[in-house]
Amino acid sequence: MKNILVLLFLITAYSPAYAQMFSVGGQTQQREPASSSYFRIGYSLVDFNYTGNSSNLPNQQRLDFESPALTFFFENTSLSASLSFVNGLTTSGNERYLNLGIDYLNHFSFVRTRTFQLGIPFGLSSSLVNVQNEQENNDFSQTVFAFGAGAFVSAQIPERLSFSVEGIPSYGFSNSRGGLFGGSNKSLLVRARLNFLNLIKSRSISLGYDYKFSSYDLDSDDFDYDLLYHRITLGISL
Secondary structure: OHHHHHHHHHHHHHOOOOOEEEEEOOEEEEEOOOOOOEEEEEEEEEEEEEOOOOOOOOHHHOOOEEEEEEEEEEEOOOEEEEEEEEOOOOOOOOEEEEEEEEEEEEEEEEEEOOOEEEEEEEEEEEEEEEEEEOOOOOEEEEEEEEEEEOEEEEEEEOOOEEEEEEEEEEEEEEEEHHHOOEEEEEEEEEEEEEEEEEEEOOEEEEEEEEEEEEEEEEOOHHHOEEEEEEEEEEEEEO
């Protein structure tokens, strides 16, 4: 958690700021375009389902759940760091869910104009997912390192509005807490963003939608699960 907080500080401190100069009434003034860095709050519908051998794990020992989750994260065009959770504040059930994630994206545009881009995003990501049930002794705790590539498209009305959609399938390696066992992870992330630029003075407001499907195929069938969520977000530029 400390590493994520340090990363957020460094990204915010060193985010590039570009300025345009223009003359009004003989005086030179500085004008900054809309920031691409956002702080977001999200509401998710999380579905966690067991996919292993049904004869190995009785229903009462499984960690399946469906629940709303809250998310807080920092995001810019290249990096995002997120914290998502389910606890007593978000559900009346016994499930507990924690998802810490860091994603890095490098967008390669093969069509690029002032108002339109089309290209391929290359991504590296790392996530920690922990699921517990207060009535059970077992828990699910996996750390994934993954890489992927997909497609993106973006369009904008300069200084007023921007819209982007991207989809990234990924493949990664998963390890349990303590490295006792591991396996592979396949995922698909789809994100859409609608940004209202400079809506409140120099601040922009952003509406977002995230879809993610993540499938764990581990050495131990007892921990083969699929994680799926739909997330709606609201962000403000920094």
